[in-house]
Amino acid sequence: MVRKMLRDAPANDKPSSNNTNCYSVIGIHGVPGSGKTTVAQYVCDKEKDYYYFNLFMWVHVSQNSSVATIFTEMLEILSGRKTNQFSDIDMLQSELEGKLRDKRFLLVLDDFWDDQNAIQLDLLLSPLKVGAMGSRILVTTRTADAAKALGAQNLVAISDLDEEQFFSMFMHYALEGAKVSDQNLLRSYQSIGRKIAEKLGRSPLAARTVAGQLKLRLDIDFWTSTMNNDMLNNGTAATLWWSYQQLEEHLKQCFTYCSIFPRTYKLQRDELVHLWMAEGFVKTTKETEDMEDMGHYYFNLLLSTSFLQLKVNEFSKEYFTMHDLFHDLAASAAGSDFFRIEEGMVGNIPKDVRHLFILSYDERVFQEEILNLKSLRTLIMSSSSNKSMNIEDFRSMLKILKKLRVALVEVENFPTISPCVGQQKHLRYLGLFGKIPMMTLPRQFTELYHLQKFAVRCTTSVDFHFKNEIANLVNLRYMICRVFNSPDIRRLTLLRTLPVFRVKKTRGYEIQQLEHLDNLRGNLSILGLENVESKEEACQAKLANKVHLSYLVLQWNSDQKSDSEEVIEALRPPFLISSLKIVNYNGSTYPCWFSREKDALKNLQHLELSDCNAPPVIGESFLNLHTLVISNCTWSSLPENLERLTFLEKLVIRSCSNIMHLLLLPQSLKVLTLESWEGSLLPENMEGLECLEELSLRKCNNILSLPTLPMSLKKLEIHECSNSLAETCYTDGHPNWHKIAHIKLTRISGFNLPLPR
Template sequence: MAESFVFDIAESLLGKLASYAYEEASRAYGVYEDLKGIKDTLSIVKGVLLDAEEKKEHKHGLREWLRQIQNVCFDAEDVLDEFECQGSQKQVVKASGSVRVKVGHFFSSSNSLVFRLRMAHQIKDVRERLDKIAADGNKFGLEKIEVDLRLVQRREMTYSHVDASDVIGRETDKEEIIKLLMQPHPDGDGYGDRSLCVIPIVGIGGLGKTTLAKLVFNDKRMDELFQLKMWVCISDEFDIRQIIIKIINSASASAPNIALAYQENINSLDIEQLQTRLRHKLSLQKFLLVLDDIWNDDYTKWIDLKNLIKVGAVGSKIIVTTRSNSIASMMGTIPSYVLEGLSPENCISLFVRWAFKEGQEKEYPNLMEIGKEIVKKCKGVPLAVRSLGSSLFSTSDLDKWEFVRDHEIWNLEQKRNDILPALKLSYDQMPSHLRHCFAYFALFPKDFRFINTEITNLWASLGLLQSPNGSQKVEKIARQYIEELHSRSFLQDITDFGPFYFFNVHDLVHDLALYVAKEEYLMVDACTRNIPEHVRHISIVENGLPDHAVFPKSRSLRTITFPIEGVGLASEIILKTWVSRYRYLRVLDLSDSSFETLPNSIAKLGHLRVLDLSNNGKIKRLPNSICKLQNLQVFSVSGCMELKALPKGIGMLINLRELKITTKQSSLSQDEFANLSNLQTLSFEYCVNLKFLLEKAQLTQLSSLQILVVRSCGSLMSLPLYILPKLDALFVADCGMINLFLGDESPIKRWRMKFLHVENFPWLQVLPEWIEGAADTLQTLMIYNLPKLKFLPECLPRMTHLKRLHVAECPSLLFHPSHIHCLTTLEDLSVDGCPAWDWEYMASRSLPDNTMK
């Protein structure tokens, strides 16, 4: 059954009702008493919600009661949002000073007189419904539990693709696979079919097949054995075209950990061009290819792929991971390597590592005995052991340990080796707000590679990131949540670059997200024939969208998103239906769409926080009515290559945190950005005619800007960095006319910059001196494709906070080896295409194993 997140929703709503801003607004509009009544009733109801969630499986009608509370809370939240919209509109009207704007506001439905009557009616209706539902709850005999105590102490976040120290009991398996890779092909290591040895690793979900393959893939012996290493995750759909693209991109990546380096633009190539490019990449190369998570049992498709990749040199090898013995037999050229569960001893060791601080288990022999019983129920599956160990980390409460051991979920009818009960128990130990955030992973497909900004914007737009003291930025709160989920083993493969970080959700954990979220969250594909009325969040993951009649007529939808690259909306009829029907939308992600016109009626979506129109290749103009969306926090037209201009009045979007722009404009009007005082991220991509970003007078008003991305703006002359005092991150790439040295003539200014990415400047021989101003704060320095660059910054030895240094395709670069002594905090060093570096000296340095590439 789906989970209820009503406690978290009620707590968030009470926080709003208790704020000074809402109290003032309610008095001004004459609805104070009704709002106070809602707050008082909800405070009483909230006290029993945790008990209700615990007992909902056993008491008839309790689940429906929780659903009714949740629905009325959502409706109340929509009403309160109206106050925010009204406040933002008043602020814009006041700032504009325009008689025309003020007259237009008076005759609109948002003026004070009309607004007062409408709000009074809606708030009274919510109060009456809530009072009735609260009275109905008395019959359940619920106990008062005010605080959600499930939060456990959090571990520190780690960022390597696989941390060998966290892997227990797989050393023998690793050596056996490496031994197979080092052996000659049993058929003689010939050419054609005989040039490929396919080694299948087979086992149930959660055993660690992918982890084992990564341990092998990252072993230094593989770099000596193979000229080329490629990693491709296949998952559910065995699409030959997409697999070819993934192999080419993996082969093209000069440094596998450089997540921000742009891959080849080959998505538009036809299959003939792709297979030619693939053969060129692999021909006569001795390669190692990992095909991770295979589900395809169509032998014909496998043969088609195999025929394309059997052009490598003698000794090329393929590792396949799969849960299916029949698939392993179909693909393998040698007998499958069957991965077994961990031994009881290794399971205990793994559990201890995740459930206790080092040495702490000796202080709690009683907990260790319970832990051994819990581990037995995990059946040797590392993911289950790690997840349950994480959920109990640093808690010595005997009741909690016994609760996990004795929970009735273990008695449910299960499939053979099913670990979902173990994961569900770990999920149940999470605090309500974290469980609520986790459910949104159900909107994304398996093996989706998340970037923090995407999930942060989603959570923030839906009001899930509440600051305990009211002062924390949503980005920081989101990072805390992601770290917490990672510490509980719900997230993996975290790659950190400071302001940008990437991660994955294990496919079994993804199954759990689907399990807990299935009634309100739905992934829609071309085969979907019905979307239930109570669904509030949908993602569309295939082109060939169903008819608009499939979408619910209720107005409850809050999220519509297209998360997969290349999948978007083409129908303007469906778009107009959505805009007219779903007035409470918070997220409308129409990225990768191909409609030509956005309707003027978009202004009706006054609750909208995210509007993403990125990568639309057909849209040329945008309605100025977009600028009436004063609640908008994220707006993107990045990659809209035909867009002639931004809508007029974009400065009215006073709540924008993130703005991403592609436009054919050569200049931006002087007052466009004057009122964007909350703007933290600003991106200009493919603005081929733009000569200047913004004038100095404007930028003094962008004092909150923290991230600036400038990419492929071929006419751009300069970067006005000297008036961005709070800039944390700068990404600049492929801007052929830009003068990076502007401002070097003035005294060196101190920066707070932590992230710097410079890419594709063929003429650049030295880096600008202004980098010296960030020497004390810089944590990530990424330099790619600067063929004439001779020296890294002179201040490099003073970068005592530098954690990541990535350099690629800088063949003229000279490096003074002694500089490495000073980089005491360096964790990740990746260098490729720089033959002048003294690698013998570098190899002698005692850097962490995962540092040097």
């Protein structure tokens, strides 16, 4: 029914006239838990198999959403990257129009609330009018009136799904991604699936949940036993309980653990996996199995069977929630093991509770009740709690609650952790949040032999009152802080995070300390490379073995000389590194792995060179480069053959006083930024850069005249350049004025009025 509505109106490829919208609105409405989002997801999945719509956009509309956040999310979906907000609502609207013009789109507004005072509906719909005829808006909402406010004339109550539509959706999720080549077997699945679907009362949520279990077990016997199970006849809640019973025991533990969080809590994938690991829920059966990988496998199983739901915020960042019915199920299964203290709560905390979440902190409750919970294994305070834990209560927690495995608390500003922290023999995850500029850890901290993760705010520096003892923390996987600068880290072989390692000419800080830290992930900055005394020392760091790293910084101190050419040759990065930054390299040539070996940096997409003596040779290693940043370098020209970089999309040149001419730039370029540049002429092939969308000129005082700019240019920023350039851009009839007339988003510092058109 819904898919038929998507195509009912005649469509052509022309934009709408002033009197006719290019789109129509379809509303799916129903009570919470009825499966509105499931239906919309199914419709989108099926439509993507065809080529009727050119563009798809899915935006979750929360109660706090504004037109600006919705526009921003739509732009990020359409562009595939973060929106660089110049960025008022008019600019967002203009850029959206550019993306949507003459395109037939399908926009899903999921969970649209009927508080129409919160969103200006006319403004929200305005940029959509430039699309091609046949475009559609699909809105899911709790009431028909909310859909009507958006202009919906086609309304679907969730109870209106007919039997065939429901069956089709059910089988889509039950066989999603499965390859069943035996047609007789496929017919058997279809036949049994139809009988299972008939039991589910046309509830989309029940359909997706049961289908998720069937997809995990493409086994006729399991499908048949499911078909014969009478529990599926007893409504959605009973069906969800049946689905829970199909989980293995470790998955049940992980799922019920989620009941500790409030209903509206935004779960983060990595954080939840780390909590499961700390609680001992994640099991590996082989030495070669990685605990994080297993935890993520558990997470994906719960996600694929709808126990967890994927959401995306206004910055296109993933988070996860639990449907209210699943939250009720988790709470029922958890029993008295889990408890939450919420604002205005009355009644006592169960004495046998093992996992406690504090939404509203109260000193009296903590001192009189929580400190008496002798079985407590988890204590988590909400970061939005209106009160922090004081130093006395924190010390009492460490001394009294001896069975804690997880402690995540909001604390007042205190500079040191009490030595009694060493008494927490079972502690695996300690997180301290609050305004803590610096924290000192006592020597007893190294007695937390089971500790897997220690986290403070990223603005907090951690000082250690111990030296060799750091090696006692053999289970440490994550040390999250601004600076982790401890000697003798070589035995922390499970460590995943080491944002900065500073090489010193002091025992315990040698670059060889990195040799066995092959589990490092994400970002690693190695500073103080002038203190590496030989190529042999650099080789012992074995950087090439750190295959999970994605971003590497190699930095020398500009005030000290060293044999940097031999050292950098030995610091070969892992071959799948995607981002590389080199700072203060004083060598006259670059290593073989940098530019002369074809596959040495085959995945490199971002390269930044800062304060380096020599320009690199554009070799085979750079052919997949997307971003190139050159800053404070002394070269007299850009690297030769820059136009060979056929995938380069962004070029930034900053404070390079000797580079006076840009010559030819790659045709693929989309963003060009020049800052503190002393040249006067832009690239020779500027007009031919037909992919260029953004041009930013900052502190470029010698540019007085603009070349002919490509028609593809959508954003122009001129900031702190010559007054003459700014004034002529505003002078009606001046050549500079004509050259920017086609650019919709223009910002020139010192002028607040819009450009004349």
